[in-house]
Amino acid sequence: MEARPSHIPRVAPAGKLRAETMSGEPPRVRLLVVEDDASTAAGIVRGLKAAGFDVDLSTDGGDAARRVVSERHDLVVLDLNLPGMGGFDVLETVRHRARCPILVLTARTDLPDRLRAFELGAADYLAKPFWIEELVARIRSRLRMAEEAPKRVVRWACVMLDLDARTAEVEGKPVTLTPTEIAILTFLVERRGRAISRSVLAEQALASLDDPDARTVDSHVARLRRKLGSGAGAIVTVWGIGYRFEPSPGESA
Amino acid sequence: MRLRRPLAKRVILAAVLCGIVGFVSSRFAWRAVTWAAIVRFHEPLADYTWEAHEKMRCEASPATWSIPLAHGAHAYAYDPATLSSLNPEAPPLRRDLWAQVERGPARVAIGARGLSLASGGALVHRTGDAGPCAVVQTVWPEQPLQADVLAWFPMGILFAAAAAAGLGFFLIVRPLERVERHRQELQRHLGDVAHDLKTPIASLHLALEQAVDGNRDAEVGALLSRALGDTVYLAALTSNLRMASEMREGWNPGTTGAQADLGEIVERVVDRARFFAKRRGIDVQCARPDGPTKVDCDPVAAEQALSNVVQNAVTYGESGGHVAVVLERRDGRFSLVVSDDGPGVPPSEIPRLGERTFRSDEARQRDPRGSGLGLAITSEVCTRCGWALSFGREEPRGLRVSITGACR
Numbered sequence A: 001m002e003a004r005p006s007h008i009p010r011v012a013p014a015g016k017l018r019a020e021t022m023s024g025e026p027p028r029v030r031l032l033v034v035e036d037d038a039s040t041a042a043g044i045v046r047g048l049k050a051a052g053f054d055v056d057l058s059t060d061g062g063d064a065a066r067r068v069v070s071e072r073h074d075l076v077v078l079d080l081n082l083p084g085m086g087g088f089d090v091l092e093t094v095r096h097r098a099r100c101p102i103l104v105l106t107a108r109t110d111l112p113d114r115l116r117a118f119e120l121g122a123a124d125y126l127a128k129p130f131w132i133e134e135l136v137a138r139i140r141s142r143l144r145m146a147e148e149a150p151k152r153v154v155r156w157a158c159v160m161l162d163l164d165a166r167t168a169e170v171e172g173k174p175v176t177l178t179p180t181e182i183a184i185l186t187f188l189v190e191r192r193g194r195a196i197s198r199s200v201l202a203e204q205a206l207a208s209l210d211d212p213d214a215r216t217v218d219s220h221v222a223r224l225r226r227k228l229g230s231g232a233g234a235i236v237t238v239w240g241i242g243y244r245f246e247p248s249p250g251e252s253a
Numbered sequence B: 001m002r003l004r005r006p007l008a009k010r011v012i013l014a015a016v017l018c019g020i021v022g023f024v025s026s027r028f029a030w031r032a033v034t035w036a037a038i039v040r041f042h043e044p045l046a047d048y049t050w051e052a053h054e055k056m057r058c059e060a061s062p063a064t065w066s067i068p069l070a071h072g073a074h075a076y077a078y079d080p081a082t083l084s085s086l087n088p089e090a091p092p093l094r095r096d097l098w099a100q101v102e103r104g105p106a107r108v109a110i111g112a113r114g115l116s117l118a119s120g121g122a123l124v125h126r127t128g129d130a131g132p133c134a135v136v137q138t139v140w141p142e143q144p145l146q147a148d149v150l151a152w153f154p155m156g157i158l159f160a161a162a163a164a165a166g167l168g169f170f171l172i173v174r175p176l177e178r179v180e181r182h183r184q185e186l187q188r189h190l191g192d193v194a195h196d197l198k199t200p201i202a203s204l205h206l207a208l209e210q211a212v213d214g215n216r217d218a219e220v221g222a223l224l225s226r227a228l229g230d231t232v233y234l235a236a237l238t239s240n241l242r243m244a245s246e247m248r249e250g251w252n253p254g255t256t257g258a259q260a261d262l263g264e265i266v267e268r269v270v271d272r273a274r275f276f277a278k279r280r281g282i283d284v285q286c287a288r289p290d291g292p293t294k295v296d297c298d299p300v301a302a303e304q305a306l307s308n309v310v311q312n313a314v315t316y317g318e319s320g321g322h323v324a325v326v327l328e329r330r331d332g333r334f335s336l337v338v339s340d341d342g343p344g345v346p347p348s349e350i351p352r353l354g355e356r357t358f359r360s361d362e363a364r365q366r367d368p369r370g371s372g373l374g375l376a377i378t379s380e381v382c383t384r385c386g387w388a389l390s391f392g393r394e395e396p397r398g399l400r401v402s403i404t405g406a407c408r
Helices: A038-050 A061-070 A087-094 A111-119 A132-144 A179-190 A198-205 A214-234 B004-060 B095-101 B147-214 B218-248 B262-280 B299-316 B347-352 B361-366 B373-385
Strands: A030-034 A054-058 A075-079 A102-106 A124-127 A153-156 A159-162 A167-170 A173-175 A235-238 A242-245 B066-068 B074-078 B107-112 B119-126 B135-143 B283-287 B322-330 B333-340 B388-393 B399-406
Touching (some): A038 A075, A038 A132, A061 A087, A102 A132, A111 B299, A132 B147, A132 B262, A159 A179, A179 A242, A214 A235, B147 B218, B218 B373, B262 B283, B262 B299, B262 B322, B299 B399
Parallel strands (some): A030 A054, A075 A102, B283 B322
Antiparallel strands (some): A167 A173, A235 A242, B322 B333
């Protein structure tokens, strides 16, 4: 969120702290949902359970504040508009004592409210109404946040790309990529999953040319795809924008 | 209360103007009335004095006849045939006064010099039909206003101004304030209602979303999907209503001192739009610069403005369609383009997009929901943040919405 003040430390996800189960399955993520509106609470709990989380529900601010501190959860989903002890009070009470990130959920959307929530230690903010998928995505990304830095050697399909050495191998054999092609590929791979416009690619990768024209990017990408063989599918054309590096789940490594 | 300050200045200015105009015009009116009375009184008296004493003296020596009067005034005789006097010291005959008395004897006209407020002027008296003494003009030199009149002048203005201000306050400001108070209460109420609606909409939304996903019956599925679309629309409508109510209260998202990172907002809006778009079979993608693109605008307002445009593109797009949101930054300016390959808008209606309450006929036919509030809010936020909003056609089909402005 743009409003997050820089001095507020991010709370480390507690997911890492939990021991793996004996069977070797990934540990179940346990969430605490604090929501007083019965139908909203039911919707959230069902949705989160369907997404594979263990969910505890609290409908009262005081109870929630106690459980956030004393119980072990991986993440708390906190509604701000609670009867009695409000969401801001809960945040204030558990500040510096919460063991897990708190995702604030509220119908209030004014900037001062958002800022206040972040100042009181909220890790993320979601405005009502929202998609349960959106909440799940936010929770997952919040729990994943402390994952290791992106790898510098990227493998997908039959391709291995070394971002530092700026070399590529296809089916174990080195391929010769022109500086422009390697620049385009590196730029896309480093921004995996994000669409990049032709003009930005032209600016970044064709800077050495006298006349960086957005459309020449297309011909470079076409040549690049031919050289990458079966790995070419990971460079996806994005309608109206340009390209995106997105290896399909099975071929990514 | 909010009206009192801006209106007070105007009421005071209007009151002062009323005071000056009222005082000056009352002085002219007073002069006109008094002189009419003087004329009525003077006519027989002057006739009598003339016939009894001065007629013979004038006719005996018209070239030297003149009578000195009080306050430095002098009377001279004139010939109506030549409109001049035989006495070389006589000033010219006032033509305007002569025009009033020329028809016959025993008539008097009196007049000041020009529009001057100072005392002074001339009196023309028709004494006979013809001859060098048939017209007598008395001229008295202009004299400064007397001290008491000068003292009354500003007091008169002040009094008139105070009276006008008091009247203005009771007749205009008070009733207007009452109207304004009601309007504000209504506006606040609207904002509160919009806010309170979010919780039930949220639970509806959650329930419908999961019902759609868990449903196996195609017909029921279609109904549920449509209802889910309605909640998406309702959610946007309540957010827009709340923002409209805040902006009508005078809130300006461009001057709150807050900064928004457009890059982050683009991602946030597109991420959220995807959930709805996915269900409609529409692909939404975005591209943004690596670093932040900071603009002077309240982030909530900027998000709402962009969200309205993206949601429009998703709502009116067709299954299999695309929406692309591209944010670029160059030389201290940003350009944000939202394009789609949906049905677009006829060229004749493009200039009216963004107008309050305007909705294109085609949009109305395709989907009777909607008030056109979304794009109006976007347009208002852009205006208040100093951004340029423009609409165009995407080739071969679709709409292209472009927002440009300054960034840091």
